[in-house]
Amino acid sequence: MTETRKLDLVQHIRPLHLMTLIVLYFLGVGFGRYLGQRIDLAPLLLGLFWILILSIGLNFMGDYFQTPFDWGWVRKKQGENDSQEKDRDEVLLYISVASLAVGAVLTVILGVFGSLSLSSGLVMASYFLLYCLIIIPGISLDLSGIGEFFTSIILVVLPPAIGYLLQAGEFHRFLYLGIFPLFPLHLAVILVLRLKTYPVDIRKDRKTLLVRLGWQRGVYLHNLMVLSGFLLFGVALIFGMPFRLILPVFFTLP
Numbered sequence: 001m002t003e004t005r006k007l008d009l010v011q012h013i014r015p016l017h018l019m020t021l022i023v024l025y026f027l028g029v030g031f032g033r034y035l036g037q038r039i040d041l042a043p044l045l046l047g048l049f050w051i052l053i054l055s056i057g058l059n060f061m062g063d064y065f066q067t068p069f070d071w072g073w074v075r076k077k078q079g080e081n082d083s084q085e086k087d088r089d090e091v092l093l094y095i096s097v098a099s100l101a102v103g104a105v106l107t108v109i110l111g112v113f114g115s116l117s118l119s120s121g122l123v124m125a126s127y128f129l130l131y132c133l134i135i136i137p138g139i140s141l142d143l144s145g146i147g148e149f150f151t152s153i154i155l156v157v158l159p160p161a162i163g164y165l166l167q168a169g170e171f172h173r174f175l176y177l178g179i180f181p182l183f184p185l186h187l188a189v190i191l192v193l194r195l196k197t198y199p200v201d202i203r204k205d206r207k208t209l210l211v212r213l214g215w216q217r218g219v220y221l222h223n224l225m226v227l228s229g230f231l232l233f234g235v236a237l238i239f240g241m242p243f244r245l246i247l248p249v250f251f252t253l254p
Contacts, residue, residue: 021159025047025159025160026163027160028160028161028163031164035172037167042113046109050107050124051159051162054099056099058096058128061100119170120165133150134150134151145212148187149187152183155186178245183229185225191209192222194208194209195215
C-alpha cells in the first residue's frame with residue numbers, strides 16, 4: 001500500500017514535466033548570462049522554486065478536479081467515489097492549496113526584494129492564468145482541442161522567459177528568437193504521444209487535438225510543426241542569432 005501511494009504521488013507530481021521546466025528555466029537564465037547580465041542567485045533560486053511549487057500545486061488541483069492539463073480525462077461523476085478515493089482527493093486538495101500558498105508567499109518575496117519587473121510580473125501571471133484555464137472545471141480547455149497549444153506555451157515558452165526576465169527585467173529579441181521555435185517542436189512531441197492513446201481517447205470520448213483532427217491530419221500537422229520549428233531557428237539566424245548557438249539544433253536533423 002505504501003509503495004502504491006508513493007507511486008501515485010510521483011505520478012501526480014509529474015517529474016518529467018518538472019525536469020522540462022527546470023531545463024528551460026535555466027535556458028532563459030543562460031540567455032541572460034550570454035547577453036552580459038549579472039546572475040543574481042537569490043531571484044534565480046526563488047524563481048525556480050516558484051515555478052516548480054506552483055506547477056506541483058496546480059497539477060494536484062487538476063488531479064483533484066479530474067481535469068489534468070496534460071491529457072483529457074473524463075470528468076468524474078458526483079458520488080461515484082468510495083470513502084478511500086474521497087480521502088485521496090482530500091489529500092490532493094490539501095497539497096494543492098499548501099503549494100499555491102507557498103507560491104503566493106514567494107511572489108510577495110520577489111516583489112519585496114525588487115526582483116519583479118512589469119514584464120516578469122506579466123509573464124508569471126500569464127503562466128498561472130494559462131495553467132488555470134487548462135485545469136479549472138467549467139473553464140478547462142483540456143477537452144477543447146486547443147489544450148495542447150496551451151500546454152506547449154506553459155512548458156516551453158514561459159519558463160525560459162521567466163528565468164530570463166527575473167535576471168534582466170526586460171525582453172530582448174534573442175529571447176524571442178531562441179524560445180519561439182521550441183513551441184512547434186513541443187507541439188509535435190505531444191501529437192506523437194497522443195498517437196499512443198488515440199484508440200483509448202476515441203473510446204472514452206476524450207476530445208484531444210488529435211481526436212478532433214483525426215490521426216491522418218494529426219500526422220500531417222506533426223510534420224508541419226517539426227518543419228516550422230527548424231525554419232524558425234533558420235529565421236533566428238537571419239535576425240542576428242549567433243550561428244554557434246543555433247548550430248547544435250540542426251545536429252538533430254536525420
